[in-house]
Amino acid sequence: MAVAAVTAVTLGLGVTLGGTALADRGASGSSTPVVTRAALDPSLVAGRGAAVGFAEQEAENAATNGTIIGPDRTAYTLPAEASGRKAVKLTPGQHVEFTLPRAANAITVRYSIPDAPGGGGITAPLTVTVNGGAKKAMTLTSQYAWLYNQYPFSNDPNADLLHPDWWITECSCVPAATTPAPAITKPFRPNHFYDEQRLLLGKTYRPGDRVRLTAPAGSGAAWTVIDLLDSELVGAPHVRPVAANVLAFGADPLGRRDSASAFDKAIAFARRTHLKVYIPPGTYQVNRHIIVDDVTIEGAGSWYTIIKGHEVALGTPAPDGSVHTGVGFYGKDASAGGSHDVHLSGFAIEGDVRERIDTDQVNGVGGAMSDSTIEGLHIRHTKVGMWFDGPMTNLRITGNVIVDQIADGLNFHTAVTNSVVADNFVRNSGDDGLAMWSEKTANAGNTFDHNTVQTPVLANGIAVYGGTDTTISNNLVADPIREGSAIQVGSRFGAEAFTGHLRIIDNTTARAGTYELNWNIGLGAIWFYALEKDIDADIQVTGDHFLDNTYNAIMLVSDWPVKDLYSITNVHFKDIRVDGTGTSVVSARVAGSASFENVDARNVGAVGVNNCGTFHFTPAGSEFSLTDLGGNDGGGATGPWLAPWELPNTITCDDRPPVVAPPAPSPW
Structure with a gap:
């Protein structure tokens, strides 16, 4: 990729200019609740993404006397990191009010408040009332934000x-x-502005009841930005009467003293007696890894059982390079045989990670776990929610919520095989939301299915770096912020080659395709990147919907120093919908080929195919060829997106075409 001189102005932090101040519409309670999924009408993403128990409501659709900020997709701004690229800014004394769409007894608030002048964060109050009743206090913090x-x-x-x-x-x-x-x-x-807090309301409220969030007049925060409210009806705590109850081994449910040794004793007893470990409601302080093998650990539910720890500096670095430890549940290292038959469910893990140190093992769940399950956890403020180093096989990860991470949400790193990640919800990861990284040894036979990934601050929603026989299906990915795409297929980071097949099936992306700082170009919603090897496995991209693409829907690219070494071939697009592109449907900046069948596009902002090949501009045409297998319809102002004159390899290269903001997605 050619790196040209860049004249972009420095991107400043702040509220988007032109924000709209709204009159308060909440006092009468007549506002109609608008429920979304990834800031979209749920009908546009039916059957895709995680099945979650909460209803999402964007603040910009609620009643407020604050100011709407956005839309804006410019990195390093508050609107760009908000779900749907909009939010509501409150000054002290202002509020935003949500009307409940269904019964609820719990809420999650996604918010941002300023950093301290010298860094390190501040705290600020937020007042919660329902129907004007008794006040509940939330303490917001920016201690885990602002990088x-x-x-x-x-x-x-x-x-x-x-x-x-x-x-x-x-x-x-x-x-x-x-x-x-x-x-x-x-x-x-500046980046990574948002955090979130959960609150049990103490009783069940009905549809139509009004939840008001107020930045009180005495708040020490100059402003409070509210992005969204998730409301849900949380069931009663799960009880396991016959179990190795951690309280019997000295665990402290009030979190005043460290309970790690009590957990260890409960696990050892459970293994000897073939019982499950039960962690009752409470907040338990744990400041190191809990090693798990051949054990089932159940909490009372992630709203009730919270395992929370400090990040602890090590006196000397660990053999793996870690200079800190912290709360986490870890299988044994793969070099020691890994762990087997581990089953974790029904609790929250809350870390204390505020800086990114890549050598640190301060993840929520880690190690190697074969023939195991992880279900119903809520993980936040760790480095990576779940990070696995194989060899390991047959791990099933379902129904978890992973938020506010410094790095990835989840990563299958090296030799993870025949494993499934399904129905998980990931928001505000500091790197890839979900990743498979075949460094040194290939991952094989793995599936990411029916997951939702929102607002990854850096990199991609879902990334696959090498591997064999991989499936990415029925996922919903929205609002990647910078230097990444909704879905990336990358030969990079020392990954093993792609082999066998790769299936990318029935996924939906929204507002994806970010600005790549080094190249000074916009990326695609799906991005194929041949940096270190050819990409030539059997790749089928079928049934995917690419909505409201900031730049291109589909990008296939190499890098300038290796553009004559590596190519992308054997990629087949079929039954695709593209609804809105800032630039083209396809951008090719690499040698190779791809086929297209029944790819329908509308609201295309530039020429349908931006074909630069490897930038040699030969008389024979581009080094990248497109094959039209029929049924490719629609386009934009410049005509059909896949026109006969573009085939097979007409050079249509516009290195940085003007960006036309697409309209909001609508039913096809």
Whole structure:
């Protein structure tokens, strides 16, 4: 990929200009609740994504006397990181009010408040009332938000460049090679603004009741941004009368003392007596890994059983390079044979990770677990929600919620086989939401199915880096923020080659395709990237819907230094819907080929196929060829998206076409 000089201005933090102040529509209670999924009409994503127990309501659709910010998809801004790219900003004394669409006794609030001037976060109150009744207090925090600077980021808003020798898009330069060194606007590249809090309301409220969130007049936060409210009806706590109850082994449900050793004793007893471990309602302090093998651990439900820990600095680095430990449930290391028959369910894991240190094993769940299940966990504030290092096989991960991570939501890293990740909900990951990374040894036979991934701050919603016989199906991915796509198929990061087949079936993406800083171009909602090897496995992309694409729907690309080494072939698109592109339906910046059958597109902002090939612009045409297998209909202002004159390899290269904002998606 050619890296051209960039003249983009530094992207500043702040509220989108032109926000709309709304009159308060909530006092009469007449506002009609608008329920969405990933900020979309649920009918547009029926049958796709995770089956969740909550109803999502975007703040911009609620009654408020605050100010709507957005829409904006520019990285490093508050609207860009909001679900649907809009939110509501409250100043002290203002509120936003949601009308419940169905019975609920619990809420989750996704919000942002300012950082402390020197970093490290602040706390601020939020008042919750229902129907104007008794006040409940939530304490919001920005201690787990607000990262700055270049990867792997800093908590210091006043920090100088972490990598002065790296290309800096905003100033079109490599600072270390520039005399005098250019100044950067501080804070530089602020990001990861949002966090969320859960609250049990204490009783069940009816449809039509009004939940008001108020930034109180005495708030120490200059502003509070509310992105959305999730409301749900939480059932009674699960009880397991006959079990190794952790209380019997000295665990403290009030969280005043560390309960790790009590958990260890309960697990050892359960294994000897063939019982399950039960963790009753409470908040338990655990400040290290709990090693699990051949054991079932059940909580009372993720709203009731909370396992919470501090990040603890190690006196000397661990053999794996970790310099910290923290709360997490880990299978044994694969080098020790891994763990088997582990079953975790019904509890929350809350970490204390505020910085990204890639060598640290401070993940919610980790290690190697074969023939195991993980179900109904709620994980937040860890580095990665779940990170697995194989060899391991037959792991099933279902019905979990993973939010507010510093890095990935979940990663199958190395030699994970015949495993399934289904019906999980991931929001606000600091890297890929869901990933399969075949580093050193290939993953094989794995499936990501019916998951929802929203607002990954960096990188992709779902990423597959190499591997064999992989299926990505029926997922919903929305609002990737920067330097990534909704779905990426990448030969990169030292991954083993793609072999066998790759099936990408019946997924829906929304508002995807971000701005790539180094290349200064927009990415596709689905992005094939041949950086280190050819991509030539049997790849079928079938039945997917790409909605409201910021740039391209489909991108196939290599990198400039290797553009004559690697190609992408054997990719087949069939029964695809593309509803709205800022630029093209297909952008090809690589050698290779792909076929298209029954790919229907509308509201296409630029020429349907932006074909640059490998930028040699030969008389024979582009080095990338498209095959029309029929039924490819629709287009935009420039005509049919796949026109005969574009076939098979007409050069239509526009390196940076103007972006036309597409209309909101609608029923096909």
